[in-house]
């Protein structure tokens with residue numbers, strides 16, 4: 001069957017349907033380590049870890065074995081009145097890794113549901129305490145998932161504007177976007193002034209605000225905007241002063257990705273709630289967790305007469321296959337001493353990014369944090385002007401990347417790399433050299 005016919009029933013996510021016809025997707029047959037292989041046997045470096053989930057590479061022997069072993073026991077059981085054995089194990093394993101103030105885990109299915117759960121818990125928490133706080137605050141450029149509640153705190157115009165016109169949009173403040181600082185600061189003058197509007201909002205509407213949600217240290221979908229710890233500290237500080245609950249969305253930043261086990265560690269703060277997903281299962285199966293401090297959980301405890309119940313749950317919540325993959329993944333993190341053992345590869349990765357791209361005339365900004373590297377491409381470094389949209393420069397670079405054995409997916413004008421933790425220095429070099437070659441193909445054609 002011709003590929004076009006094979007594809008005719010598929011509606012691709014985040015894709016113009018004409019592109020899907022003109023540039024058919026790779027049909028992937030298998031993966032190994034940092035590579036994926038299409039069915040013609042071509043290898044590609046999975047430079048973005050299949051949407052940031054692949055910590056230990058594809059088809060990792062230990063994670064695969066754990067899932068296989070679980071398959072012979074039970075595939076799924078409901079999580080109310082029952083709990084699967086691997087889910088129990090996971091709760092202790094993860095519990096031992098989280099900041100000590102965080103004591104309870106609520107399981108769900110993915111990052112978006114982990115966020116929905118946090119938002120609902122915040123609303124009900126206030127209600128149980130006799131309050132009526134029902135507004136949320138998010139940062140400009142925020143991405144917290146694609147379901148309606150998560151989108152209400154999403155602040156990326158291309159994804160969210162249409163929906164905000166149709167339902168509740170929450171408060172959005174500024175994005176800590178250092179390259180194009182919204183308040184005109186430089187690194188040397190920054191004392192987190194970009195969060196002044198957050199303080200103003202808390203002063204004015206603090207009594208109505210149920211929680212402040214943020215991606216700590218790195219706004220992912222906005223274009224891998226890494227921001228300084230002082231900004232995160234100020235967010236925590238303001239929330240503390242104005243008694244606003246904090247929801248740290250660590251879906252993308254959790255589990256060592258930023259060089260700390262959890263990005264909140266950069267501010268030495270424990271959020272009231274933390275959302276986890278993405279790499280939690282090593283990229284094997286979907287699973288989300290909303291982890292909360294005891295004082296949150298306490299509000300919900302009581303017997304049937306108390307009426308205190310969190311009426312929420314998803315069909316596949318606490319799925320044993322996903323939990324077995326998560327246990328194996330977290331055990332690998334402990335055994336391999338992640339993130340400390342990543343220091344040499346992180347430093348090599350950052351050094352190479354700068355060596356290859358510092359002088360590149362179309363690289364306006366190089367952003368790095370842990371095992372994340374991003375290049376913001378510009379038509380002109382002085383004015384920071386973007387390439388005209390109709391040139392589709394980054395789309396074409398990604399297409400050219402395939403010819404160099406590189407799988408990347410830019411975000412707007414940002415080309416980024418989220419390699420697995422097991423990447424070798426040679427693989428990092430190959431990945432970055434291929435990206436540079438793909439850029440040359442398009443920019444100097």
Ligand SMILES: *Cc1c(COP(=O)(O)O)cnc(C)c1O
Nearest residue numbers: 110111112143144145220251252
């Ligand atoms: C990806 C992501 C989500 C949504 O997770 P899904 O598993 O895609 O639903 C939420 N928050 C952040 C910060 C993310 O990066």
